[in-house]
Amino acid sequence: MAASLDQLSAREVAAGVAAGDFTAVEVARAALDAVEARDGEVQAFLQVSADLALEAAAATDARRAAGEKLGPLAGVPVAFKDNMNLVGTRTTCASRMLANYESPYTATCVQRLLDAGATPVGKTNMDEFAFGSSTESSAFHPTRNPWDTARVPGGSSGGSAAAVAAGEVTVALGSDTGGSIRQPASLCGVVGLKPTYGAVSRYGVVAFGSSLDQVGPFGRRVEDVALAMNALVAAGRDPYDSTSQDCPVDFLEHLDDPIEGRAVGVVPALMEAAGLTQEVRDAVDAAARALEDQGARIVEVDLPNIASAIAAYYVIAPCEAFSNLARFDGVRYGYQEPGCATLAEQTALSRAHGFGEEAKRRQMLGAYLLSSGVYDEYYYPAQQVRTLITEDYRRAYESCDVILMPAAPRTAFRFGEMSDPTQMYASDMFTISNNIAGNGGISVPLGLGAATGLPVSAQLQGPAFRDRTLLTFARAIERAFAPEGAPVAPDFAGKGGDLA
DSSP: OOEEGGGSOHHHHHHHHHHTSSOHHHHHHHHHHHHHHHHHHHOOEEEEOHHHHHHHHHHHHHHHHTTOOOOTTTTOEEEEETTBOOTTSBOOTTSGGGTTOBOSSOOHHHHHHHHTTOEEEEEEOOSGGGOOSSSTTOSSOOOOBTTBTTBOOOSSSHHHHHHHHTTSOSEEEEEESSSTTHHHHHHHTSEEEEOOTTSSOOTTBOOSOTTTOEEEEEESSHHHHHHHHHHHHTTOOOTTOTTOOOOOOOTTTTTTOOOTTOEEEEOTTGGGOTTOOHHHHHHHHHHHHHHHHTTOEEEEOOOTTGGGHHHHHHHHHHHHHHHHGGGOSSSSSSOOOTTOSSHHHHHHHHHHHHSOHHHHHHHHHHHHHTSTTTHHHHHHHHHHHHHHHHHHHHHHTTSOSEEEEESSSSSOOBTTSOOSHHHHHGGGTTTHHHHHHTOEEEEEEEEEOTTTOSEEEEEEEEOTTOHHHHHHHHHHHHHHHOTTOOOOOTTTTTSSOEEO
């Protein structure tokens, strides 16, 4: 009897390929069929890499036929945010500036999933250069939330979250600078992990904020995310990334451990934050009760400087973005304005016409903040606040294993609803502090909100390099709210992607 690929977990796909229940090529074709059937409405992808997918799947089948051991992600369909290089694809960062840029090499994080046997289905849409929280700033087209296509999927990794929520792929990679994995995961009702800074190599990922960026996986189940993390860290530190660290951890090993007697921190002030909707507050309170029912202790902790996190972030991040994007000068690569008489004119017009409005806004802000006389007034104090926030977390984790809070202040909003940039920036009010401190965080679905009927999630944050603990608590929440994993959005479930 035929089944839809979107009903299977990553482990089930890999086990089925290894057992010969179906071939990796059959899985790849099912995933490509699902993309063809569903993506016209969702628009999660910027590029579908059908040839690469079928080639990788055929190689997996050849290894099985030869009796070789298959990787843990053998045949699993994956997608990559389009700021990650993959030879044979363009890496556009959803910007006109890089519309025709062909990847000259493959990012380490991408290669490690391929080495684990994954099948690369394509590159997903994003906010331009990861500047945004809705995927509306893409230079090519917006991505739509599979739960309600009149609403945004979140951002900046909205394409990756939507591709998983629509059942087009089983696993996807995104990058998180201030919440760009956890916020879209929440809005799309999937699991999204932002690992500790340095846990996953950023080599080959186009930089936004180099001290903040971190690559992480999306999945519909906590187990899928754990499998992807095993592939991302198994080879150890990446010598091509000076911030990369060894993480000799099996993320599946303690996934189903009991949480009895362990402490979950809550921050009362955050649960009363302006902008937090009642349905999100109620859902997170329900998650706390579910953890308590499984034996966890709920303790109150304080993060006294967290209210300054957004202000500090929007000093540090634009400064780093301005520095990183200075390379796009219309000379070496990227969009080049034609017909210019001088180098200065070419650089100015190439940048003016190659970048979108949000990309320009953030670079101009960064240029101002790094200018003489302004640097000492804003940038240096922002770094001091960063230290205070990091110390707040360190003290909080002395009394708890993880901290529970919302992942996003509300469910998915409609296109154009947030026209004020500062209002959009507040979408990451619960996630930014974690990037500033460099700790890990995960968004876990809690079902549908009582008021809107749209996905709502809880966020768990944990100490640096204790991401396995995060997954244990995330699995405990999943047991209470979605024991079989998060569902595919109902309008797309079973539409294409049949697998015999």
